[in-house]
Amino acid sequence: MAEIATEKDAGFLKEIVRQAGPEVRTCIQCGTCSASCPTARLMDKKPRQIIKMILEGRKDEVLSAKSPWLCTSCQACVVRCPRGINPRAVMSAVKEICEREGRVPKDLSYDEIFQRQVRESGRASEAQISGEYALANPKSTVQAMELGLEMVPRRKISLEKEKVKRPEEIKKIFEELGKA
């Protein structure tokens, strides 16, 4: 069973609990989440380990892990956790703290670019997101071009940026609900 967080890092556990729910504290380390996860084999720390580290208040190690950025949000863990924990929400909470503290690795910034675009225009335009991500990550250019070759002749890429009529309403959602 996990140790209780030291006072110094208790704030971290509290923040995760605030965002992902109090069930996190009840984890029995059964590993159902790790076993159900389609990308666990690629993670440096498996979902079960991430939760253990959070309960132990090991903030720095958790924020350095690549695991949250490999979560596909498939929710297999969510429907299976015997304690009703939402490990997907735990991973999201870790990502949000990384974003707030400026600790998102550049090659993992796809989510950030996506979110910025939704915040600004209310809609996601895939071409712009992929383009911006490719600019920041030259390694992904080949993939972006391959997809472009599939999509452009089929007119499935719109170069026009989609926008809602009332973007101020979207801005307000991000501002008001993004507050701690």
Place this chain on the structure above:
Amino acid sequence: MMDRIAEQVAKEQGQTQGMRLAYYPGCVSKSTGKEMDLSTRAVCSALDIALEELDDWNCCGATHVANDLISVGLAARNMAQTDLPIMTPCAICYSNLRSAARRMEEPMVRARVNAALTKKYSGARVRHALDVIIEALSKDPDRIAIPLNGLKVAPYYGCLMTRPRGGIDSPEYPTILEKLIRTLKAEPIDFRFKTFCCGGPIFATGQRAAEDVAYQILSEAKKAGAEAIVTMCPLCHLMLDAKQKSIELRRGETIGVPVLYVTQLVGIALGLGPDELGLNINSVSPMPVVDKVYQSFA
């Protein structure tokens, strides 16, 4: 409440007038998921389901908004735009709207989110196009003009169609899609990867990993004898269809299995044409499958 009464009345009258629904197309309808949008509109029109596009709809956040409350807020803004039941053809939008509707039952969440919304949320009914189509076809099976004559189809649900729990079917072993495939007189194959993640949400950041996952799904479907894969999620579709050629190149292996949106498959059985269903903009052409169905019909 009014909705429920109206629905009850419609049910008792045999609902000959067809359904009226608010339509949430989702962002991909303007780009990589054009055939999803086209075929949804065409099938609904053929089945007398009237769709009213949701006013000024916004992105549901997909799987990329880390803050849970913002995610609920984005979905709630959409749901607050109408009093009609909301239908979407996208499994991701469906999952997000459904999750948000559930979170909005928590008084604290509802108060906080509503404070950030211009139009306030007061409840919603969220439906996926699959469920709407099944309902319409069950009332009027004669609409099936071109029975699919034993076409072998892999039912691929992906993740979010059935997750979180409490939606259209069981998250562990859903069967609703198989039922629809049988209704169309096609044959669902036994597909053990049917609820496996396609890898889509990490296709940019973990390209190889995502492609490995998609390859497993494609090759398993092919091995099981599928002539087509049917999906309800634009991201699954992108991974399995648009990326199929790249995957083939990197694996040095031909797969060549067309991937249809469920609305495209239904449309074929309703006798709708390739243009109406966007069949000519799929990456792996489904036209050989369509030809086969038509030949066996003639």
